[in-house]
Amino acid sequence: MSDDSTDQTSDNVQKAADNKFEIITKYIASGTLIVLSTIFYFGSDRSVGPMIICAVMAIVGSVLLVVGPAKWLINLIAGKVVITPMKVNKSPIPLKGIPKIRVKAPPPDLEKRRSYGASKSVPKTESRLVELPDYSAIPSTDPTVPTYVINEECEIVDWNNAFALAFDNSMEGHRGTPILEWVYRLDNWKEVIDHGEALFSMPSLPPYDCEDILYTSESFGLLRVKKHAYHIPTSTEGQYDGWIVVLDVEFADETNRLLYLERCFDLVQMDLLWSDYALSYDAVLTASDTYPKLLRLMIGEDKIDDFHLKPIAAGAKVLDLGAGTGNLTEMLAKPDDGRTIVAIENNRLMFDLMRRKLKRIGDKVLRSDTSGPGVVTVREHATKLEGLDADFFDVVIANNTLYLLEDPVGLLSECARVLKPGGEIRISGPKKDTNLNQLFGRIRADLTGKNQFKHLQQHYEKVKRINERRLAPNLYRWDVSDVTSLLKEAGFDEIGPTTTRAYAGQAMIVVARTSSNNVDA
Ligand SMILES: C[S@@+](CC[C@H](N)C(=O)[O-])C[C@H]1O[C@@H](n2cnc3c(N)ncnc32)[C@H](O)[C@@H]1O
Incomplete structure (x- = not known):
């Protein structure tokens, strides 16, 4: 809430309190006068004098009693009073909006930088799309300090929200690739490669390394960074397992520093919100x-009246965007169906729950590349779908995710890129007239019917509350025609089918396809 509106609210509260005081005082005074006049009337000899006093008290008392309502009635007739229905505040704790994370375009001379790196004796490996969960635990005391982890092969395996934000999500799609991929994006990339070469030519690696980094961020201008890299020891004495790298960032512009902090707080809060949601929504x-x-x-195995979608074929390649705890991915990942699925989810807790769920299906379900059936889980912000090949997927599904994104058209354009010609995107989400009470009423009835409500009640209430208070600013964003426009803007030309009756009548589904004629000759 802005300062102005806070002031206005406290003003209104003060006025309301004053009004109340005035009304109570008037009623006490009028009541007292009327009672006194009655006592006087019956207690006196009813001669002219006392009767006059008695009449004056009764008149003044009555006037006081009716003057308020009469004034209100006159104002109402004169149109000075507007009767407003009681307002239900859908969002008492408004979110500022979805935090901005964008991918900066790679430098134009990236290939030149790569061949310079390749000629040096620093660790290099093939680029690959992989999640290495053993490393995903950054110990960050201050979540606004960009931090990342590299393994013993010098591959970047984890980073925090602050790192993604400050460095323009430059590692999206590059988890598990040599840290050099990040170095190529720095302003002083050559110096950093040379520093790495000197470091790796030492007889043994030092436990600590420090160097200066320069980076021009898309959103925050020039960053002067002191890089502190600490070796992570393994249980084997004297051996090292990887590095944790903490970046001490100095912003060339103070306004940018404040902007960065604000965005970082938003991102961290949003991330915590998803963690909290993850704990409850899955069960409920x-x-x-x-x-x-x-x-x-969404996967074509059910219908509402005459609305249904084509079942997703066995062997299909599917992208699940914002996969949450992996319920949709799990349905698609039946080993006999041989589908290749990429599930992108940014929140660590959601992601871990999804991986646990998928591991239960079978040992071989989780995989680290898309060359065969199974699921590749990717933990990062989906913005540019970096690391995913063009013309690869048959279907992209965004179940209850698109409405949360800051740049939906940017991501939809990327979806069009990674879909095969004629490939399909299926989007579900809330709509302008979504009624949460009806949706949650239905869910509650489901749970009550199965005798599950009582033990899930706390989780149920939390999920409802998060939707009402925290997600509300985004919930009522679009209807079918808005999503259709976004899809068209992103290059999808065939739209449909659509429905507004999904999810107890409170969600829409919009399907679109890329043109099947844009196959390269
Ligand atoms: C409402 S939940 C839906 C989860 C899942 N699709 C389902 O239907 O159960 C939205 C999910 O999108 C994830 N998410 C939001 N923005 C994201 C982004 N930019 N990249 C990846 N995941 C994102 C959240 O962490 C959350 O798990």
């Missing part, structure tokens, strides 16, 4: 009938 929604029905609808 999977125990209901309403949510699994939505998932089945």
Whole structure:
């Protein structure tokens, strides 16, 4: 809430308190006068004098009693009073909006930089799309300090939100690639490669390394960075397992520093919100009938009246955007169906729950590349779908995710790029007239019907509360025609089918396809 509106609110509260005081005083005074006049009337000899006093007290008392309502009635007739219905505040804790994370375009001379790196004796490996969960635990005391982790092969395996933000999400799609891929994006990349070469030609690596880095950020201008890299020891004495790298950032411009901090707080809060959501939504929604029905609808295994989608074929290549705890991915990942699925999810807790769920299906379900059936889980912000090949997927699914994104058209354009010609995108999400009470009423009835409500009540209430208070600013963003426009802007030309009756009538589904004629000759 802005300062102005805070002032206005406290002003209004003060006025309301003053009014109340005035009304109470008037009623006490009028009541007292009327009672006194009555006592006087019955207690006196009813001669002219006392009767006059008595009449004056009764008149003044009555006037006081009716003057307020009469004034209000006159104002109402004169049109000075507007009767407003009681307002339900859907979002008492408004979010400022979805934090901005963008991918900066790689430097134009990237190939030149890569061949310079290749000629030096620093660790290099093939680029690959891989998640290495053993390393995903950055100990960050201050979440606004950019931090990343590299393994013993010098591959970047994890980073925090602050790193993604300050460095323009430059590692999106490059998890598990040599840290050199990041170095190529720095302003002083050559110096940093040479520093690495000197370091790796030492007889043994030092436990600590420090160097200066320069980077021009898309959103925050020039960053002067002191890089502190600490070796992570393994249990074997004297051996090192990887590095944790903490970046002490100095912003060339103070305004940019403040802007960075503000965005970073938003990102961290949003991330915590998803962690909190993850703890409850999975249990509540999977125990209901309403949510699994939505998932089945999305993969073509259910219908509402005459609305249904084509079942996703066995062997299909599917991208699940914002996969959450992996319920939709799990439905698609039946080993016999031989589908290749990439599930992108940024929140660590959601992501871990998804991986656990998928591991339960079978040992071989999780995989680290897309060359065969199984699921590749990718933990990062989906913005540019960096690292994913063009013309690869048959279907992209964004189940309850698109409405959360800051740059939906940017991501949809990327979806069009990674889809095969004629490939399909399926989007579900809330709509302008979504009624959360009806949706949650249905979910509650589902749970009550299965005798599950009581033990899930706290989780149910939390999920409802998060939707009402925290997600509300984004929930009522679009209807089918808005999503259709976004899809067209992103290059999808065939739209449909669509429905507004999914998820207890409170969600829409919009399907679109890329043109099947744009196959390169
Ligand atoms: C409402 S949940 C839906 C999860 C899942 N699709 C489902 O239907 O159960 C939205 C999910 O999108 C994820 N998310 C939001 N923005 C994202 C982004 N830019 N990149 C990747 N995941 C994102 C959140 O962390 C959250 O898990």
